[in-house]
Amino acid sequence: MKTEKVLVEGIVQGVGFRPFVYRIATELELSGYVRNLGNVVEIVIQGSDDKIADFIYKLQNELPPIAKINNLETEELEDEEEYADFTIKESSDSFSGTSVIPPDLAICDKCLEEINDPNNRRYNYSFNACTDCGPRFTVIENVPYDRDKTTMDDFPLCDECEVEYKNPLDRRYHAEASCCEVCGPSLELYKNDNQNPVKIDSEDPLKDTAKLLDEGKIFAIKGIGGTHLVANVMLEDTVNLLRERLGRENQAFAVMSPDIETVREYAIVSDAEEETLLSKERPIVILKKNESYNFAKSVSPGLHNIGVMLPYAPLHHLLFNHTDTPAYIMTSANVPGEPMMITNEEILKNLDTIADYYLIHNRRILNRCDDSVARFRNNELAFIRRSRGYTPEPYDLKGKYTSLNPEFDNLNILALGPELDVTFTILKNSKAYVSQHIGNTNKYRTYEFLQEAIKHMMRITKTDSFDAIACDLHPQFFTTRLAKELDEEYDCPLIPVQHHHAHGISLLND
Ligand SMILES: [Zn+2]
Ligand SMILES: [Zn+2]
Structure with missing residues (x-):
């Protein structure tokens, strides 16, 4: 029997890496432990030569979807104590390597299924997330990536969420952004009443938001890492009004559509563009309009192109469940040249000459991160802006x-x-x-x-x-x-x- 210490650097925190290590170690009947050390993961593994070799192989070849190993070092330990089983230990802050927390990532398929399943306890819930998806960079204050270092610390887990969080075999094990309607953040709808925000009692704020948007109202919607100004692309008067209020004469607006099929109805989408639109990074991709394009003239006046993205937050998916519009304008909510507004106070106060309504929530955004913008030239991806979905990789x-x-x-x-x-x-x-x-x-x-x-x-x-x-x-x-x-x-x-x-x-x- 031998004991080896393995130090792993890369995107290995906040991505379900420790439960993954726990699973392969226990499957191979190895003992020892895994823990976060600052921004490095330390594994001590004990067992036969063969099984340790298997473990190292699986560690590198069967990673969870978001995890990435940049560097892996092993060292044999002499005279190490004997471990009875394999455990996940508390984080320690004592090491500085090159690992980094992941970017914010689009909701994964499993979480999306849950919010659309009337029998699931997270049905219709706008903040659903797990170890494979959700906010990271925009909610974290410091490393190691533990809940008390994120803005999720404001939301103590309810009993049911805690059971998931503490079970190494659950997909929400140590998912720091995990929550539900009982314990997590919630939405609030406000009307701009002559520059006074008035809270509206709403059974379903997203349903009401979609209805008001489709009636021609302009919204400020606080999302995961920033705030959008939102309007229906089919309504010329509304889009014009948004331009007037923003003092933005011609610059095209980016839009969000519910799915790739809808995008194909108004734009030409190559395979590479489709892949990027659907990637977990979900940037805005500049696409060529097709002959059926029929949005209001002032969405992207005089251009052959339009910037398009697909929903990335649960909130976006749920919003589109309540409308038939092919797209909404989604543009960063900021004074030109200034940073996007991210606090509820700023949104309610500083957008009062622009938005008719505000859809906000009570989770703090620590680090704003604007939507990324990409375009393809000769089938090569080029960034116009590399931000959400990519920073800080x-x-x-x-x-x-x-x-x-x-x-x-x-x-x-x-x-x-x-x-x-x-x-x-x-x-x-x-x-x-x-x-x-x-x-x-x-x-x-x-x-x-x-x-x-x-x-x-x-x-x-x-x-x-x-x-x-x-x-x-x-x-x-x-x-x-x-x-x-x-x-x-x-x-x-x-x-x-x-x-x-x-x-x-x-x-x-x-
Ligand atoms: Zn997920
Ligand atoms: Zn909960």
Whole structure:
């Protein structure tokens, strides 16, 4: 009999990884334990050589759908105590590796079935989630990914949910976003009554929302990681009114349709586009309108294209159960250039000249994350905006730049963008963590958001300091000023980069 320690890095927290480890270990009758150590998973496994080899094979080849292993190290332990069985131990915070929590992901098929099944206790429930789906990045404050470090901490589990949560063989074992109507967040419908929000008693807020939307009302709907302004695409007067209220003359609106069949009725969809629309990341994909396209003229005026996404939150699916419209406009609820509104106070107060109604809920959004936007050029996916569904999954740059700098793989670098349409990147252990869409940092609220987002990314990647900070060469940019401030805080070299040079290098990387 031997004992081995296995350290696993990657997307291994918040994805059902520990119950997966528990299941294969107990199936192979191995003993030992698994636990989260900061952002690494530690496994100690005890048994025969053959079975341990089987275990390591299964560990890498039968992963749960969202999990991803970037690095796996094994080490034989001498004189280890004998374990009677295999257990899942409490998390500990003592290790800093390169793992990261997953992005927010679209509702999975099993959870979708539940909300559409009248006999299921989660029937019609807008916040259904499990270890394979739901919010992650937008609800987490820190790692390791445990419920008390997420905004789900506001919702203690009811008895039934707790039984699922504590059973290693249940698909909701340690699903930190798991909840139900009894214990979880709930929706509230408000009417904008002359700029005063008035709560409406509603048996079924989503049914009422669909009805009002189809009558031509404009809604602000708070979702999982952000808030949308929503309107029916078939109603020209409504869409025009939305444009007027937003002061947005021509820029096209993105839309959401209930399913891919409906999208095909008004747009041309290639196989690759279909696959991306249906992916668990669910970005907006820019599609070519077809001859049957008949939305109101001002949805995407004068364009051959339209940005389309499919429902990703349970709330979206349930909303479409109550309407026949082929699509709703879903555009980020923000003042142009400023960050999307995410608190109930902001939504009710700052959208009172835009929305007729508000559909909000009582789960806090910690990190806003705008919808991602992608398009295909020559069948190649290109991002216009890489955000929800992708952030904070890193790009692996290991070994790519060691010829330029032998130290590259060991450096922690913060790279700040220019001034408009900003994102930032933290490079750590040769993984590049690109932030969500931040916006135009010449607006103060966006500048604040940038600072919060950097601190948050540092926490979830367990980055305490930087070896260098890169910024735009332009001295007047707010990002350049921030770089100088952070540079003093972390006492490291500041590397100004000429704007067009930065563009060139990032294209090389693509
Ligand atoms: Zn699920
Ligand atoms: Zn519950």
